[in-house]
Amino acid sequence: MGLLLVGFGPGADPFLGLRVGASSGEVESALRGARLEVDATSVQPGALRDGLVRTGLLEAIHRADATPRSMEGGLDPAAFSRLRAGQADGARYTVAESPRGVDFVLVRVKVPVDPSRDNRDGWSRDRLHRLQEALRAFGGFALRTAKQDRYENRFEWKGKGRGGRVFVRYVPEDDELVALLY
Numbered sequence: 001m002g003l004l005l006v007g008f009g010p011g012a013d014p015f016l017g018l019r020v021g022a023s024s025g026e027v028e029s030a031l032r033g034a035r036l037e038v039d040a041t042s043v044q045p046g047a048l049r050d051g052l053v054r055t056g057l058l059e060a061i062h063r064a065d066a067t068p069r070s071m072e073g074g075l076d077p078a079a080f081s082r083l084r085a086g087q088a089d090g091a092r093y094t095v096a097e098s099p100r101g102v103d104f105v106l107v108r109v110k111v112p113v114d115p116s117r118d119n120r121d122g123w124s125r126d127r128l129h130r131l132q133e134a135l136r137a138f139g140g141f142a143l144r145t146a147k148q149d150r151y152e153n154r155f156e157w158k159g160k161g162r163g164g165r166v167f168v169r170y171v172p173e174d175d176e177l178v179a180l181l182y
Contacts, residue, residue, distance in 0.1 A: 014107050014137045015181045016093070020164030021101040027084065036093060038086035051083040055094040057106050060180040063156070064167035068103065079103045105181040109134075113175050131170060134177055141166040 016030040031038050052058035061067055068079035082097040096104040111134045117126045135143065141159035143166065148154045159166045167180045 012137070014091075014109070014179060015105050015162070018095065018102055018105050018181065019162040020103065020181065023101055024082070024097060027095055027097065027102060031084065031086065031093075031095075034088045034093075036086040036088040038084045048077060048080055048083070051085065051094075052080065055083070055085050055092075055106065056108060056178065057083075057094045057096060057104060057180075060106050060167065060169070060178055061104065061182070063169060064158070064165075064180050064182060066104075066165070066167070066180070066182045068098075103182065107177075107179045109177050109179075111170070111175045111177055131177075135168065138166065138168055138179060143168060 016034050016036075018027060018030050022030075068076040070076040070078075079098045080096045080103075081099060084093075084095045084097075086093055091107055091109040093108075094104070094106040095102060096106075111131055113127045113130050135157070138157075138159070141161040143157040143159040145154045145156070146158045146167070147156035155170045155172070157166075157168045159168075162181065164182055167182070169178045170176075171178060
């Protein structure tokens, strides 16, 4: 029996079936189907700043090098005309929409690890295997290593699919995968 990533059943789509450019109707349908409790917000300047930082969306966009630029070269606020944040089955989601449709889908999900099995350095083979199993949920995006540490431990991946790109990062402090579809 394979390990299930918290929030995803076998064969489940980590991005709820959403794609870059999806309409508001498609987003509403996907979120309803996932039984996601959502706060939908037409973004005001203060709310935009709060929503981007609080959800981790701004950090993920920066790490993925996916910052939408305005004609003046700064951050394009139109890419965040509407932010929807919610959670279901242990996964936290943020969807950013522009007038063109979905620009970003962020999902944050815990990797189910047992810290009691770690060595003194906070690592174990079991933790590595659980991380590898969790990454299989993103297998349809042909992920390739984007960053690794000096010991060749991979912690960031990039891929393509569904009309966009995907960035996945493992955050060991939180035992969490952060994935961005853009």
